[in-house]
């Protein structure tokens with residue numbers, strides 16, 4: 026029997042909505058059949074791309090041939106669209122950040138459960154190769170026991186000049202990029218969080234944060250430094266990972282970087298002092314070449330399922346969602362803690 030194809034309507038056909046359209050072209054079991062956007066020009070683009078242009082959300086929901094609603098609007102309207110679509114019996118994929126608060130998210134999940142429909146969030150950066158490499162290095166204990174990691178994205182172009190600069194639309198970099206980096210972080214360890222300290226940055230004078238730095242401690246002793254910046258003319262590496270036996274750096278999405286570990290075959294070699302500035306140091310001298318191993322950063326094997334194939338398998342009851350709603354909820358609670366710690370200028374000790 027041929028696999029069933031699920032018809033998708035995209036709500037919000039801007040940058041990300043149209044990107045979903047492109048991505049789904051190579052997906053065997055999902056097909057975009059139509060689009061709804063509140064801006065006429067975007068509807069014209071959709072028509073030019075061969076999609077039906079629905080005049081309203083209700084028109085999408087009334088169309089029984091639509092199986093899936095994909096929400097790619099600005100963040101403030103995700104909730105109302107998601108709830109309407111679920112109530113109309115559609116399965117829903119929603120862009121990140123799914124909602125602006127964790128309680129709004131639970132309202133959606135409640136309706137999805139009542140209606141027995143699949144609701145999932147497009148946390149696509151779980152499929153990023155840099156993240157999958159970092160996770161594999163940690164899981165395989167290539168660096169021994171993990172005790173600290175730093176994960177950053179930094180640009181110099183400010184906040185893109187639209188709704189992302191406005192609070193009412195759920196703008197700001199913590200919600201925009203923070204949600205990806207924190208989502209990745211919480212997949213790296215099973216440990217509960219012990220405390221969070223953070224600062225939001227307002228260098229550009231917008232009403233929303235143009236970046237943030239956060240320091241997160243886990244109960245198992247792991248510490249993490251998560252940072253997003255939009256005013257960084259020189260950027261720091263995407264990942265810096267420290268274990269008891271070595272250190273890894275993944276510089277960028279191009280997967281450049283290095284992994285250096287202790288060589289277990291060689292006993293400790295006392296470093297020779299080096300000239301450093303106006304002094305000598307042995308502490309900060311590089312480890313001897315014989316006592317360390319330099320390992321390549323290897324591209325991970327292709328993921329077993331794409332986001333969309335997983336979504337279809339979940340609808341068909343064949344598998345668990347790759348992005349689980351309880352994971353999405355935990356990330357939103359962490360984001361709320363970061364807003365709170367930044368506002369109160371205090372460290373929050375709370376287990377989540």
Ligand code: NAD
Pocket residue numbers: 036037038039040041042061062063064067096097098099100102120121122147148149187201
């Ligand atoms: P965008 O401004 O380019 O597009 C948003 C579109 O939604 C616009 O065409 C706008 O006219 C339309 N719109 C606004 N309100 C609407 C409504 N009520 N009904 C129908 N259409 C409406 O924004 P974008 O960059 O595409 O971001 C959209 C969503 O995708 C956001 O939630 C954003 O965070 C997310 N996003 C995710 C990723 C990712 O990698 N997962 C990347 C970029 C954006």
